[in-house]
Amino acid sequence: MKKAYLVLNNGEVFEGYKIGADTESIGEVVFTTGMVGYLETLTDPSYAGQIVVQTFPLIGNYGVIPRDFEGACAVKGYVVRSLCDTPSNFRSEYRLDAFLKENGVCGICGIDTRRLTRILREQGVMNGMISDSPAPPAEDIENYRVKGVVEQVTSKTKRVLPAKSAEKYGVALIDYGAKKSIAACLCERGCRVTVYPADTPAEVILGADPDGIMLSNGPGDPAEDLYQIEQIKKLIGKKPLFGICLGHQLTALALGGMTKKLKYGHHGVNQPVKDTGGGRTYITSQNHNYEVIAETLAEVGVEIFVNANDGSCEGMEYGKLNAFTVQFHPEANGGPHDTAFLFDRFIDLMEKDKKCLRTKP
Numbered sequence: 001m002k003k004a005y006l007v008l009n010n011g012e013v014f015e016g017y018k019i020g021a022d023t024e025s026i027g028e029v030v031f032t033t034g035m036v037g038y039l040e041t042l043t044d045p046s047y048a049g050q051i052v053v054q055t056f057p058l059i060g061n062y063g064v065i066p067r068d069f070e071g072a073c074a075v076k077g078y079v080v081r082s083l084c085d086t087p088s089n090f091r092s093e094y095r096l097d098a099f100l101k102e103n104g105v106c107g108i109c110g111i112d113t114r115r116l117t118r119i120l121r122e123q124g125v126m127n128g129m130i131s132d133s134p135a136p137p138a139e140d141i142e143n144y145r146v147k148g149v150v151e152q153v154t155s156k157t158k159r160v161l162p163a164k165s166a167e168k169y170g171v172a173l174i175d176y177g178a179k180k181s182i183a184a185c186l187c188e189r190g191c192r193v194t195v196y197p198a199d200t201p202a203e204v205i206l207g208a209d210p211d212g213i214m215l216s217n218g219p220g221d222p223a224e225d226l227y228q229i230e231q232i233k234k235l236i237g238k239k240p241l242f243g244i245c246l247g248h249q250l251t252a253l254a255l256g257g258m259t260k261k262l263k264y265g266h267h268g269v270n271q272p273v274k275d276t277g278g279g280r281t282y283i284t285s286q287n288h289n290y291e292v293i294a295e296t297l298a299e300v301g302v303e304i305f306v307n308a309n310d311g312s313c314e315g316m317e318y319g320k321l322n323a324f325t326v327q328f329h330p331e332a333n334g335g336p337h338d339t340a341f342l343f344d345r346f347i348d349l350m351e352k353d354k355k356c357l358r359t360k361p
Helices: 038-042 096-102 113-123 138-143 149-153 180-187 202-207 226-235 246-254 341-359
Strands: 003-008 013-020 025-032 050-054 077-079 106-109 126-131 159-161 169-175 191-197 212-215 241-244 258-275 281-293 302-307 313-318 323-326
Touching: 003 106, 013 096, 025 077, 025 113, 025 258, 025 281, 038 050, 050 113, 077 126, 106 126, 113 258, 126 138, 169 180, 169 341, 180 191, 202 226, 212 246, 212 341, 226 246, 241 246, 241 341, 246 258, 246 281, 246 313, 246 323, 258 313, 281 313, 323 341
Parallel strands: 025 050, 050 077, 077 106, 169 191, 169 212, 212 241, 241 323
Antiparallel strands: 003 013, 003 126, 013 106, 025 126, 159 191, 258 281, 258 302, 302 313, 313 323
């Protein structure tokens, strides 16, 4: 195997072997703690612009299963301790190395991912480069920024997904980098889902008269998405609204709140989230580098979930606006389905709204 190097912008160098595409790549280095779900990770558009490190040591052991993909692969690079060359699973169609090659993603294996993860935990997320040289241009790594990634991963055209049972509701899903499981969870509950590109004007969405609006997950710094924030200002309060991940952050910014970057983010399928109302803790799937500052929204909303590890905001409810948002992924593929009930809560909001419209004189 060809030698390769992961070079961090703090000067640390990890020597290993090249996997995937025979290229070099610079990205923001983040780690994810999931023991399973590497396919969902690689096809989650929220990882756009990032080099992903798997903390679990053996990756690729159940091969590549296209039916499990969540979207197009958008990662900048992939880092694993050991890459399995002989997958064993009746659903597997080919090897993970071939997947990386066909998607143009370079990676590195054979490095100490435990040591790398400790560095990221202690010093925070930093830029890095998967390189053929142990001494690539330091300025290139230092100057890299994750920018314009929502435009990179969003749908290019509108499309309609039919309900999987009797149609009860029409939902507008604004795609900032949506995982396909979000639409699937809605379709399974009797929703016809119309997926709109991220640059769709609010007037177009409201003109279609949906029963509810879903704001999807997505990559990057939410404060960069000024156009999307302006459209949410026009949408919120008009229809029942449910936001996930980036949708949660953009809604907060649209309502005058603030966000900030976490030290190393939350990436994985085992993040504990506490319900502030009942005290129950749920295990959730997450993938984000930014958090909403709940105190900045005290006049318009109530914090409904907090992270049990670091106390960061995991959910907001805006009762007067018929809206709620969460930082985690209730569709959770891969991951636990502890919070799938939030889709039912969204259904209830749409049903109550329809009843109100029917009873108006």
